[in-house]
Amino acid sequence: MRKIQKINILHNFQKTSERVVDELREKLLAKEFDVSATYDNDADLNICVGGDGVILIGMREVGFPEIPFIGINTGHLGFFQELCPEDIDCLIDHLQNDDFQLERLYLVESAVCTEDKCIPLTGINEIVIKGIDSKVIHLNINIGDETLESYSGDGIIISTPMGSTAYNMSAGGSLVYPTLGVLQMTALAPINSRVYRSLTNSVIVPFNMTIELVPEYRDENSILIVVDGVQLAYRDITNLKFWVSEHKLTRLTTQEHHFWSNIKTKFL
Numbered sequence: 017m018r019k020i021q022k023i024n025i026l027h028n029f030q031k032t033s034e035r036v037v038d039e040l041r042e043k044l045l046a047k048e049f050d051v052s053a054t055y056d057n058d059a060d061l062n063i064c065v066g067g068d069g070v071i072l073i074g075m076r077e078v079g080f081p082e083i084p085f086i087g088i089n090t091g092h093l094g095f096f097q098e099l100c101p102e103d104i105d106c107l108i109d110h111l112q113n114d115d116f117q118l119e120r121l122y123l124v125e126s127a128v129c130t131e132d133k134c135i136p137l138t139g140i141n142e143i144v145i146k147g148i149d150s151k152v153i154h155l156n157i158n159i160g161d162e163t164l165e166s167y168s169g170d171g172i173i174i175s176t177p178m179g180s181t182a183y184n185m186s187a188g189g190s191l192v193y194p195t196l197g198v199l200q201m202t203a204l205a206p207i208n209s210r211v212y213r214s215l216t217n218s219v220i221v222p223f224n225m226t227i228e229l230v231p232e233y234r235d236e237n238s239i240l241i242v243v244d245g246v247q248l249a250y251r252d253i254t255n256l257k258f259w260v261s262e263h264k265l266t267r268l269t270t271q272e273h274h275f276w277s278n279i280k281t282k283f284l
């Protein structure tokens with residue numbers, strides 16, 4: 017990787033974030049880094065100031081770039097964010113001394129097919145399939161070439177490793193180390209009765225297998241898709257396929273094995 021010189025700063029518009037951005041910009045310029053006034057596709061690093069939303073929304077808005085990112089948390093949970101505002105000087109030292117690692121983070125890709133087209137979607141945390149108006153949905157689930165089960169319940173979360181600590185975790189899914197190339201399928205309130213039966217555990221699927229959800233005919237127009245918290249709806253869905261994307265995000269980290277300390281400080 018070339019030496020880090022050109023830097024983009026992405027941020028939310030909360031007062032604290034704007035103060036941190038001013039301080040960050042000033043300190044970077046004092047150490048002779050180039051800080052772009054507008055987003056530069058040719059930059060060497062994206063520094064994201066805010067909460068997790070800045071990563072989820074910001075990375076999508078700039079087209080899931082290959083440029084590495086690091087986050088500075090200015091409130092909220094900040095699971096993606098490794099640093100707090102007090103760490104700015106330390107970050108600059110790490111950048112000047114090339115003292116950092118790069119982690120590749122897997123994304124989930126999906127094709128949502130209707131009777132006449134397939135719509136591509138990409139998720140950083142997850143893609144959730146739910147019933148419109150809180151209706152139970154009925155899905156046939158295929159993994160690879162196998163039919164796994166018929167599911168009935170509130171919905172299904174297809175989570176990336178990075179998203180495993182988000183909605184997936186609240187739904188009882190496992191925490192997955194972020195650099196593993198897998199997807200996790202976690203059911204939301206699966207119905208188990210004499211009429212309907214499906215797995216209550218989450219399932220981890222390797223990178224070379226596709227998860228396919230096929231709605232029962234009566235659900236074709238009652239499905240909601242939520243990508244990293246953003247709601248979408250399409251008519252006449254015939255099937256939805258999910259796989260680990262070839263494209264990855266790159267996170268710059270100044271601490272080895274930050275995942276485990278992050279779990280301890282953010283959740284325990």
Ligand code: NAP
Binds near residue numbers: 095
């Ligand atoms: P949001 O209010 O932006 O986020 C909800 C909470 O999830 C925030 O505290 C956020 O952190 C945290 N978060 C986001 N990504 C995370 C990750 N990878 N690991 C751990 N925590 C994470 O909610 P939204 O706009 O509806 O959706 C954004 C994300 O929230 C979704 O991708 C989904 O994973 C999660 N979500 C969770 C639930 C649930 O747990 N029941 C329900 C809906 C959505 P910050 O405070 O730093 O922003």
